[in-house]
Amino acid sequence: YWRLSPFVRILSTITLFILLFGGVIHIIEPTTYQTWFDGIWWALITTTTIGYGDLVPHTLLGKIAAIALILLGTGFVSTYFVTLSAKTVSRENALFAGEL
Amino acid sequence: YWRLSPFVRILSTITLFILLFGGVIHIIEPTTYQTWFDGIWWALITTTTIGYGDLVPHTLLGKIAAIALILLGTGFVSTYFVTLSAKTVSRENALFAGEL
Amino acid sequence: YWRLSPFVRILSTITLFILLFGGVIHIIEPTTYQTWFDGIWWALITTTTIGYGDLVPHTLLGKIAAIALILLGTGFVSTYFVTLSAKTVSRENALFAGEL
Amino acid sequence: YWRLSPFVRILSTITLFILLFGGVIHIIEPTTYQTWFDGIWWALITTTTIGYGDLVPHTLLGKIAAIALILLGTGFVSTYFVTLSAKTVSRENALFAGEL
Numbered sequence: 001y002w003r004l005s006p007f008v009r010i011l012s013t014i015t016l017f018i019l020l021f022g023g024v025i026h027i028i029e030p031t032t033y034q035t036w037f038d039g040i041w042w043a044l045i046t047t048t049t050i051g052y053g054d055l056v057p058h059t060l061l062g063k064i065a066a067i068a069l070i071l072l073g074t075g076f077v078s079t080y081f082v083t084l085s086a087k088t089v090s091r092e093n094a095l096f097a098g099e100l
Numbered sequence: 101y102w103r104l105s106p107f108v109r110i111l112s113t114i115t116l117f118i119l120l121f122g123g124v125i126h127i128i129e130p131t132t133y134q135t136w137f138d139g140i141w142w143a144l145i146t147t148t149t150i151g152y153g154d155l156v157p158h159t160l161l162g163k164i165a166a167i168a169l170i171l172l173g174t175g176f177v178s179t180y181f182v183t184l185s186a187k188t189v190s191r192e193n194a195l196f197a198g199e200l
Numbered sequence: 201y202w203r204l205s206p207f208v209r210i211l212s213t214i215t216l217f218i219l220l221f222g223g224v225i226h227i228i229e230p231t232t233y234q235t236w237f238d239g240i241w242w243a244l245i246t247t248t249t250i251g252y253g254d255l256v257p258h259t260l261l262g263k264i265a266a267i268a269l270i271l272l273g274t275g276f277v278s279t280y281f282v283t284l285s286a287k288t289v290s291r292e293n294a295l296f297a298g299e300l
Numbered sequence: 301y302w303r304l305s306p307f308v309r310i311l312s313t314i315t316l317f318i319l320l321f322g323g324v325i326h327i328i329e330p331t332t333y334q335t336w337f338d339g340i341w342w343a344l345i346t347t348t349t350i351g352y353g354d355l356v357p358h359t360l361l362g363k364i365a366a367i368a369l370i371l372l373g374t375g376f377v378s379t380y381f382v383t384l385s386a387k388t389v390s391r392e393n394a395l396f397a398g399e400l
């Protein structure tokens with residue numbers, strides 16, 4: 001695991017988080033989240049802070065699971081986007097410098 | 101209070117903000133926010149900028165309270181996510197360096 | 201104007217933007233945005249990327265105005281939150297240092 | 301392409317991404333995204349993480365396209381906003397210094 005680059009590790013941690021919480025919410029609120037994929041879709045839309053509102057937990061337990069996902073998962077997703085941003089900009093700059 | 105780490109202080113300030121504004125909106129618009137927990141849920145979903153839209157203030161006073169929450173609370177929540185991001189990355193890097 | 205602190209200037213630029221685009225969308229789509237305040241509320245919810253979805257432009261012209269607001273306004277609001285974040289953290293750190 | 305400033309390149313990359321994914325989702329789910337512009341509007345609202353929820357993919361294939369857009373596009377849009385932020389602040393500071 002530690003032989004992987006930080007970027008790949010962050011991405012795999014996020015994937016694990018989303019798969020896990022997607023499964024948890026599907027078990028807790030099967031009437032809202034009818035499949036595991038429904039849970040995964042919701043967990044991704046939530047942690048990226050897009051929040052379409054097409055799937056929202058209605059039970060107290062479902063909302064508590066959502067709060068846990070938000071407090072733990074959003075930091076990782078922010079890290080991913082910032083890392084991706086920094087990578088893109090530095091690669092662009094490197095290419096730009098190479099061209100001149 | 102000042103003996104606590106900055107991370108814990110930010111987290112407790114956010115919690116206080118969300119509990120406070122959750123209560124305020126429940127008092128201002130009880131038809132939309134029927135319980136204190138409804139208010140807390142809405143305040144968290146708003147300050148994290150997820151914004152599901154399942155609970156939205158409809159009265160002028162409720163919207164003014166929401167504007168106050170957004171202008172004051174979102175900065176704290178951003179700080180929390182950035183701090184959590186930085187902590188995660190630096191801990192990962194430390195662990196990574198230790199492994200090599 | 202330049203005698204004001206950067207924070208106050210950013211905040212007043214955002215306020216101006218939101219008042220302006222709130223008025224523009226109210227004129228362009230009065231069936232969706234029935235009052236100027238409806239437009240202001242929508243412009244704030246949009247530039248902060250909360251996006252409740254309670255008010256969404258339905259006409260082509262309304263959507264073009266929204267795209268302009270998003271491309272121009274969101275950068276200013278990000279700046280505001282980052283500045284507020286930095287101010288909060290540095291003030292907290294200063295207070296923390298003073299206490300020890 | 302490399303003669304352009306980084307800001308213009310990021311903006312044109314985002315525009316390309318949004319035009320492309322807007323077209324892809326219109327082809328995949330024509331019942332939800334009835335025009336190319338509907339797809340473009342949705343791709344912009346999604347990558348900026350506003351997420352109104354007025355247009356949401358309902359099919360598995362549409363959701364997979366959305367996940368690809370989110371994982372690839374959001375980083376570019378973050379870069380755009382951060383760059384715009386930094387430009388605004390530094391120009392403001394330059395103007396401020398010039399005034400004194």
Ligand SMILES: [K+]
Pocket residue numbers: 050051052053150151152153250251252253350351352353
């Ligand atoms: K939203």
Ligand SMILES: [K+]
Pocket residue numbers: 049050051149150151249250251349350351
């Ligand atoms: K959102």
